[in-house]
Amino acid sequence: MSRAAVTAGLALPFTLALGLAGSAHAAPEDRPTSYHPVVITEDFAAIKERMEREKPNLAQTQRRLLDARYDLADRPAPGVTMSKGKPVQGGVRVKLPSGTNWDDLGRMSPEDIRGKHLFPAGFMPLPHPNHAEGGMLFPQFAIDEINNLEQRDLTRFDLDYDLPDHFLPEFPAPIFLTTRPDLGDVSQGKLVSIRNYFELFNGILNPKQLEGLRLLVTPFTQQQFNPTDDRRSEHPHQGVTCLDCHANGHTNAATHLVGDIRPQEARHRLDTPTLRGVNIQQLFGSQRALKTVEDFTEFEQRAAYFDGDIVMAAKKGVNVLERGSQVHFMGEFQALLDFPPAPKLNVEGRLIKGQASEQELRGEALFHGKAACAGCHAPPYYTDNLMHNLKTERFFEPQNINGRLARADGPIKTFPLRGIKDSPPYLHDGRLLTLDDTVEFFNLVLQRGLTAEEKADLVAFLRTL
Structure with a gap:
């Protein structure tokens, strides 16, 4: 599927139809409003019938987007589970643009990646299954x-x-x-x-x-x-x-x-x-x-x-x-809800030598060194309680993705990394499916220049938190 097909979608007008498309009279496009339509002019039965009819097409459109972005296979990381035993998914699931690899991409400047349209689609903002409608949606x-x-x-x-x-x-x-x-x-x-x-x-x-x-x-x-x-x-x-x-x-x-x-x-x-x-x-x-x-x-x-x-x-x-x-x-x-136990960490949130593997210890050294993760995610809870703007818009042109206008994300809070393997998917909108994806994302966006081995070591360390 071409990149144009992946990011296809009609830009939504700035109308009253904020989350209730078609269920009320829309305001003229030159009159934007902050409010939802309060008076529903379409009969509920008609709304329900219309939306049920549209549901399969919406699901198919979102599935095509996900399939184009990610490898969605059930492939757990060997021997890694969440606190109660559910397998943790492993591997980088974000698909690369044709003809590229992670090492080459990591050596390119944001301007080159943007100019050549090489920013991976899975690193772009993830739209709601029906962005024009939105709303709470449960597994x-x-x-x-x-x-x-x-x-x-x-x-x-x-x-x-x-x-x-x-x-x-x-x-x-x-x-x-x-x-x-x-x-x-x-x-x-x-x-x-x-x-x-x-x-x-x-x-x-x-x-x-x-x-x-x-x-x-x-x-x-x-x-x-x-x-x-x-x-x-x-x-x-x-x-x-x-x-x-x-x-x-x-x-x-x-x-x-x-x-x-x-x-x-x-x-x-x-x-x-x-x-x-x-x-x-x-x-x-x-x-x-x-x-x-x-x-x-x-x-x-x-x-x-x-x-x-x-x-x-x-x-x-x-x-x-x-x-x-x-x-x-x-x-x-x-305020009583605690992080899950992390038996390999000491009271300062650092790995205990003799209990952590060599790979995990190398990952910890990278976290505090070359990868510079600790600048925002400081132990023992692995947060600085601040907000940071990654400015991912350096890497891509503004575009509409299934009704979601992808441009600047703006400042995002630093979430604690304690217990992070229990909380997939990652980033504020869930666009990163695994910790491997997350390491690749930050390596590229922050231009850390990590090798494949270093990225694997870093993922191993994150799983100990």
């Missing part, structure tokens, strides 16, 4: 388990999740608490929900934390899942919970579009980050730079749930949390 295994536990169906009649399960985090993930490390995984192998949170955590949490957890597993209305006629569920819906995406305080790789960018085509796909280790973080949200986990919690429910549109939130039934108690309680529980 099927999460939909099935939530429906089994609560009879609350998160199926969308218009879209299905796109990335294969073997590239996603283990589910349900284990839960480790900073206050009770002696207990190990306190989830007992279960997905925490409104049905079981009390029996699992009564006697482990204090009453404030227990109430915070209750709120985190309580469904509240959301843009796509709500009781109005402007929804993407077949029937009027209770809504979603915080832990529907941040499953067991971790992540199930549910995707969405960020709520704080307009117009629709410029909005970034969002890969749900883990909540593990929020107690050591000072910034929240991949780009929002929210300063506390309480800010993040309140922002999510008041605005992000509704694509950043407070008018739409009012229409669909926003749940306004009380800051002094409810938000505080939710934040207090989230």
